[in-house]
Amino acid sequence: MQPYQNPNLDIAGRDACPVESMGHAVRFSDENQKRFAELLTRYPTKQAAVLPTLWMAQEEFGWCSTEVIEYVAELLDLPPSHVYGVVSFYTMYYRRPMGKYHIQLCTNISCMLMGGETILECLREKLGIGLGETTPDGLISLDEVECLAACDIAPMCQMNDEYHGPFTPESVGQFVDQLRARGK
Amino acid sequence: MEVKLLTQRYDNPESWTLAAYEKAGGYQVFKKAFAMDPEQIINVVKESGLRGRGGAGFPTGMKWGFVPKETDKPKYLCVNADESEPGTFKDRDLLTKDPHALIEGIIITGWAVGISHAYIYIRGEFGVPYYRIRDAVKEAYEKGYLGRDINGKGYSLDVTVHRGAGAYICGEETGLIESLEGKKGQPRLKPPFPAVVGVFGCPTVVNNVETIQAVPWILEHGAEAYRKYGTEKSPGTKLFSVSGHVNRPGNYEIELGLPCKTLVHDLCGGIRDGKRQKANIVGGSSVPVLTGEEADAVHLDYESCVEAGTMLGSGGMIVMDEDTCMVWALAVILKFYAHESCGQCSPCREGTAWIRNLVFRLESGHGTSADLDKLLSICDNMMGTTICVLSDAAAMPTESFIRKFRTEFEAHVGAGRCPIRGKSSHFLESVH
Ligand SMILES: Cc1cc2nc3c(=O)[nH]c(=O)nc-3n(C[C@H](O)[C@H](O)[C@H](O)COP(=O)(O)O)c2cc1C
Ligand code: SF4
Numbered sequence: 129m130q131p132y133q134n135p136n137l138d139i140a141g142r143d144a145c146p147v148e149s150m151g152h153a154v155r156f157s158d159e160n161q162k163r164f165a166e167l168l169t170r171y172p173t174k175q176a177a178v179l180p181t182l183w184m185a186q187e188e189f190g191w192c193s194t195e196v197i198e199y200v201a202e203l204l205d206l207p208p209s210h211v212y213g214v215v216s217f218y219t220m221y222y223r224r225p226m227g228k229y230h231i232q233l234c235t236n237i238s239c240m241l242m243g244g245e246t247i248l249e250c251l252r253e254k255l256g257i258g259l260g261e262t263t264p265d266g267l268i269s270l271d272e273v274e275c276l277a278a279c280d281i282a283p284m285c286q287m288n289d290e291y292h293g294p295f296t297p298e299s300v301g302q303f304v305d306q307l308r309a310r311g312k
Numbered sequence: 313m314e315v316k317l318l319t320q321r322y323d324n325p326e327s328w329t330l331a332a333y334e335k336a337g338g339y340q341v342f343k344k345a346f347a348m349d350p351e352q353i354i355n356v357v358k359e360s361g362l363r364g365r366g367g368a369g370f371p372t373g374m375k376w377g378f379v380p381k382e383t384d385k386p387k388y389l390c391v392n393a394d395e396s397e398p399g400t401f402k403d404r405d406l407l408t409k410d411p412h413a414l415i416e417g418i419i420i421t422g423w424a425v426g427i428s429h430a431y432i433y434i435r436g437e438f439g440v441p442y443y444r445i446r447d448a449v450k451e452a453y454e455k456g457y458l459g460r461d462i463n464g465k466g467y468s469l470d471v472t473v474h475r476g477a478g479a480y481i482c483g484e485e486t487g488l489i490e491s492l493e494g495k496k497g498q499p500r501l502k503p504p505f506p507a508v509v510g511v512f513g514c515p516t517v518v519n520n521v522e523t524i525q526a527v528p529w530i531l532e533h534g535a536e537a538y539r540k541y542g543t544e545k546s547p548g549t550k551l552f553s554v555s556g557h558v559n560r561p562g563n564y565e566i567e568l569g570l571p572c573k574t575l576v577h578d579l580c581g582g583i584r585d586g587k588r589q590k591a592n593i594v595g596g597s598s599v600p601v602l603t604g605e606e607a608d609a610v611h612l613d614y615e616s617c618v619e620a621g622t623m624l625g626s627g628g629m630i631v632m633d634e635d636t637c638m639v640w641a642l643a644v645i646l647k648f649y650a651h652e653s654c655g656q657c658s659p660c661r662e663g664t665a666w667i668r669n670l671v672f673r674l675e676s677g678h679g680t681s682a683d684l685d686k687l688l689s690i691c692d693n694m695m696g697t698t699i700c701v702l703s704d705a706a707a708m709p710t711e712s713f714i715r716k717f718r719t720e721f722e723a724h725v726g727a728g729r730c731p732i733r734g735k736s737s738h739f740l741e742s743v744h
Contacts, residue, residue, distance in 0.1 A: 172386075245737065273478075279553065
């Protein structure tokens with residue numbers, strides 16, 4: 129049987145896109161250097177600081193490029209391959225630049241029961257992009273995610289670190305309009 | 313009906329602040345605990361009958377008792393705040409509305425087990441719950457409830473909030489430990505169990521947020537008071553997150569043993585638009601589905617759920633009305649497991665993707681009747697053959713959906729399309 133193969137997904141269905149270069153080296157700001165030093169005091173090994181350091185790096189540099197991965201590896205005395213392994217295992221480390229507003233629509237069971245499919249169609253149409261894409265102006269990225277532990281407000285989405293829902297086809301349109309109004 | 317032990321402070325204005333928690337009598341119980349022998353506290357928790365609220369329902373006091381007493385290694389506590397079981401959103405509210413109760417629970421657990429450092433492993437997607445618990449930890453440090461020589465007792469405890477980054481498997485306790493060590497969250501073989509060899513090679517207790525949050529109440533009121541609620545074998549209260557086609561979805565703290573019917577039809581206001589309940593997954597998407605009739609007959613305690621052929625799990629209850637297509641619902645659920653398999657074990661890595669593909673095909677109307685038996689046989693091979701139980705968590709629901717709603721699956725084969733929704737799912741086609 130050979131159905132349903134998406135070339136961008138690996139065998140477990142994960143996004144298998146390669147890491148990309150930003151084209152320039154990176155270095156933490158003075159403030160983040162301090163935060164990083166504090167971070168190391170919270171764990172008995174340096175390696176344990178990989179996830180929080182990547183979080184800080186993504187906050188400062190926007191996404192996890194080759195340079196970011198190499199920088200984090202150097203800070204923690206780890207092979208870059210280890211850090212790449214971590215980045216590619218978790219869904220929240222971005223391997224591409226993201227829009228300013230990142231809409232992640234839940235497509236798990238409770239949201240789907242409450243009309244999530246329709247909301248996804250509305251978003252695709254309103255934004256003119258598909259899943260995994262960013263609007264040409266760089267403002268909004270659209271992704272689907274698994275259950276976000278907010279089934280009481282289904283159908284819902286995460287937008288950056290905020291939760292929004294329950295949506296109707298009308299309210300999701302207004303939601304996009306509000307994001308556009310907030311602008312860059 | 314509702315019994316508010318853990319959720320008693322939810323209605324306080326600014327319940328998440330240190331001031332509000334102290335005003336409600338918070339940070340007093342740990343002082344009482346400090347006057348007790350650690351062994352005594354473990355005994356109170358054992359007597360209370362508290363069982364893990366993360367899904368497996370393992371007796372908490374017994375788990376603490378497995379940690380070796382004589383060791384020169386530091387001992388760790390990992391609070392499991394990964395909350396990723398589909399349908400579950402109770403820890404989110406506990407962290408958001410009452411984070412200091414979790415910290416007090418950590419202090420008491422820490423004293424009882426001899427923990428030197430507790431890590432709260434919280435899923436990366438959580439924004440507000442993360443900010444709340446992070447700020448609460450800071451407040452507790454400033455007030456001297458955490459850190460060195462707490463309350464002049466000579467006991468020191470550190471707490472660090474550690475964010476995950478999007479992976480369901482990091483909710484599995486050994487996946488969590490691997491992730492905390494800075495690796496991919498791929499579960500470990502057991503034994504050794506975390507109580508003996510856990511994070512950083514040291515004895516480690518892993519407990520769910522709700523479990524730890526029950527500890528202060530139990531210490532304050534005693535084991536006997538806790539046992540007044542619930543059943544003989546499933547004492548106390550449990551939070552249920554109810555979602556799907558009910559009128560009032562949300563978190564409900566109920567006595568264990570409450571009829572499911574009361575929760576769904578009274579507390580949650582019944583099925584929307586006066587429809588019939590077709591199916592109910594009572595404990596999160598990983599447990600076998602019940603038909604509406606079975607759900608109306610079951611009581612919500614660990615034993616009754618097992619007797620009814622399902623599990624209480626995490627208490628993430630997903631209710632489906634008569635218009636739901638069960639093939640479509642299973643397809644949506646299996647999309648999740650195929651995505652979340654960590655890939656270490658062949659039966660899980662291959663199996664989750666394979667059964668997803670087969671059910672997708674059935675949903676689209678292109679399946680064959682032989683697919684059903686093939687599905688059951690793959691599921692059989694996925695159970696009990698892998699490092700962790702994610703594989704079983706995909707196979708068990710599949711098996712139950714087919715067994716209980718087989719005619720619906722067959723109708724898809726016969727009609728060549730979805731006879732319930734009229735068309736097959738455009739969305740599922742797009743994620744193939
Ligand atoms: C695939 C999988 C995912 C899990 N996810 C969670 C989770 O998100 N939160 C949780 O508390 N327990 C989760 N568990 C259960 C944990 O492995 C563990 O049993 C639990 O954290 C122990 O705490 P407790 O005894 O207090 O329940 C999961 C288990 C499996 C197999
Ligand atoms: S059963 Fe699945 S998720 Fe668990 S360890 Fe094996 S491959 Fe990973």
